[in-house]
Structures are given as C-alpha cells and as structure tokens.
Amino acid sequence: MLCNGPRPERQRTLGTRSASWLAPALLCAAFFALRVLEDRRPLRQRTAPAGPRLLRNAATGALAAVTVAVPNALVTRPATALVERRGWGLVPHLGLPPAVRPAAALVLMDYTLYLWHVLLHRVPQLWRWHRVHHADADLDVSTALRFHAAELAWSVPWRAAQVLLIGVPRRTLSLWGVLTLAEVMFYHSNLRLPLRWERALGGLLVTPRQHGIHHDSVAAHQARNLSSGLSVWDRLHGTVGPQLPQQTLVMGLPPGPEGRA
Template sequence: MVVGAFVTLVVAETRRPLRRPMAEPKARRDLRNLGVAALSAATLRVLEKPVVEPLSREVERRRFGLLQWLAPPRWLEVPLAIVLMDYTLYLWHVLTHRVPLLWRLHAVHHVDLDLSATTALRFHFGEMALSVPYRAAQVVLLGVGPRALSVWQDFLFASILFHHSNLRLPLPLERRLVPWFVTPRMHGIHHSIVEAETNSNWSSGLTVWDWLHGTLRLDVPQDRISIGLPAWRDPAEVTLPRILAMPFARQRPSFRLPDGRTPRRAPSRALLPG
C-alpha cells in the first residue's frame, strides 16, 4: 500500500506539478533523496525496529501506558493512538527546529531546493538515530500496542509522502482537506526560505495541532515560495556527500542569504491561495 502510494504520487506530481520550474533536474534530486533515505532506513532497521516493536508488545502484555490504563473500546483504541502519536510527533518536529543539535541534522531535510514526494524520505540518518528514544517514549507512555503502532506508521508514511509531494490538487478540494489533513500547499509554506514561514505548519498528519498552537499559515501563494534554506542556494552545495557531512561541519546562519540579507515577506490575508 505504501509503495503504491509513493509510485502514484511520483507519477501524479510529474503530470500536475504545483511548483515549477524546478531548481534541479528531478531525476538527479530523486536519486540523491533516495540515497539519503536508504541510509535512514538502514539506521531505523538496526536501531528502531529491535527496540520499538518489542516495547509495543510488552506495553500491551503488561497493560502499561495511557491507552492501556484507559482501556477504550477496541474500535476506538487505534484512532486514539493515531491522534496521540500524531500530536507528540508535532512536538518532536518543533524540537528539531528549536534544539541546535537536532536542527543541524533536520536542516538536511530542509536544504532540498525543491519539494517532491522523495523529500518525504530525505532525513539524515543521525536524526533518525536520535529519534529512536523519543519514539520509544511515545510508545511506552502512550501505551501504544502493536496493531495501533502499525496503523499509525502507515498513516504517517502516507501522510508525509502526500504533503511533501509537488502535486497540484484542485484548489476547492485542497481547501476542503486542509482543515483536517496536512496538504501540499500547506506544507510547502513550511519549506519556505522565509524563517517565519518555516516556523509554521509543523503538523505531520492532522492540521489541528497547528491550529491549536497558533502555528498555522495558509496565506502564501506557492508561486512566491522559494524552497530550501537561505544559506544553501547553490545546487553544487547540496550534493549527496555534502549534505551527509553537513551536520558535522561548521554551521552557517541557516536563514541568512549568501549576500547577508535575511528573506522576509509581509503576511497576507488570503486563505490558501493557489
């Protein structure tokens, strides 16, 4: 199902692109992003899978954690787990922007000069390694059993593939979806080079968390968004070896252009413009 969703989005975004022209050839970017993704997947296979899945089984066996103590009806357990995991992932996403060490790693995701379905897979292996204790804490404290964990993982993966894609949905459809789910236009604002816009739209699945925390932005037209980070605008600086080494190199001010300027934009009153 997940592979099918990925292939469908890659094809669909080619036929109905939301943002263009692209800063780099799509094939080159996609191969680079898949290279980063392969290292991240291997990291999760080695570090997360042997920890989180056994913890989930133990949580269910010992009836430990919030959901196990509440003991909701079986039909309600999975939806509650998705909501709680999604909210705590929102908090983790905020931390990856606010904590300097985490930002060093998360910036690799943001220096992509374009946005497409493969960007959803482009997370530095170091970030994935540091996320394992947080994921384990989510499972234990929330009491997420194996079935709920599996459904949430599928929901999350499908969601991040969808909202990172460069797919132009019909505007009336996207305006109906965005009060509930993160959409490509909404998440495109989060990948803007304007810092105030990057520091918005942190939700990964459900839009409600940005609404509750006052971090929702729907007022930037996609054709006015420059994707990436101001400090890295040259495609030659975001090759695979360079982005893998980036967290370990001397850090630049992420939101300052090479000429020293800081990108800014006056807020608009428009609601999810085209």
C-alpha cells in the same frame, strides 16, 4: 484429523507474510502514482532536474532506514511488547471501548509527532540533522525520503517514549507508520490539487500547499505548519503559516545563521 492440525498455523503464517508485503507494496505504488501526478499537475516550478534529486533523496532515505532498523528492533519493538504485556501507557487506562483505543493511540501518536517536529526546529542539535531535509532545492514526493540517518536515530528514543507513555501495541504502531508515511509522501508532493479539494482536505490533514509554506526558505515560515498528519495541531498551538502563492516560495534553507546548525 491428522491433516487438519498444521493447516491453520500455515494459513496464518502465509496470511501474515502476504500482509507484511501489502503495506510496502501499497506505499511504493502511492509513491510512483504521486510522482506521475505531480509531473502532470505541478504546484511549483522545479529548479533542478527531478531524476538526480530522486536518486539522491532515495539513497539518503535508504541509508537512514538501514541505520535505524537495528535500534528500532532493539528499543521500539520491545516497548510495544511491554505495553501489550503489562498494559502500560495512557490509552489502556482511559476506559475507552477496545474498538476505539487504536484510534485514540493514533491521534496521540500524531500529536506527539507534531511536538517532535517542533523540537527538530528549536533544538540546535536536532536542527543540525533536520536541516538536511529542508536543504532540498525543490519540494516533491522524493523529499519525503530525504531524512538524515542521525535525525532518524535521534527519533528512536522519542518513538519508544511515545509508545510507552501513550500505550501503543505493535499492530497500532505499524498502522501509524504506514498512514504517516503515506501522508508524508502526499503533502511533500508537488501536486496541484484543485483549490476546493485543498480547502476541504486541509481542515483535517496537512496538504501540499500547507507544507510548501513550511519549506519556504524564510525562517519565520519554517517555524509554521509543523503538523505532520492531522492539521489541527497547528491551529491549536497557533503555528498556522500564512497563505502565500506557491510560485513565490523558494525552497531550501534560510540564508544566514538561521539556516546553519
């Protein structure tokens, strides 16, 4: 009897600890798998050596991640706690079966991420920071790490508002973060998928060819293909970009005033 007491708690602690390492480990594995695959099946020709860009983009991403860790802990996590404690937000009031609520929250999080991406391009104060992501001379999986710390800092209050308005508990928010990061790495990658696969996947998710158009240095193209997970939001809002051969695209900022902050 005495020995039985602490065991469940200890097992739960160990289980939680191993689960907390699982997602980062899987994301790292996915990153390096994409990095290998895009060298084997490149979609676009590189204009700069991959190594220095990878280091620069990883350093930029690491700085941004460290910068937002504290505001996220102070703002976003308490927001999820409020949702859990007080039942705030839309999803808990839709009358959905409990098993369906996380899926509804994930879809609404993805939709509001689309809206955030629209703002990043349309509000000059936000474009000033998002342009750092678009300034990459090539587009590959390392571009998925290239976000200015200020852009991520601006996203913290937006994320907290998403959580409170949609009603997102902590576990669903963590799941959304992992799924979104995996998808962001996938469609930034320079991976040439068979066209059949792209077409089949593109009806549901953003693909490397779709997002390649968004990173073309033509300003009109950067205002298109703004979805960040599910591809349906571009179709709903009429922001689907043209289908162009990827080899004709020039990654980077638009020349002239449109590329400036």
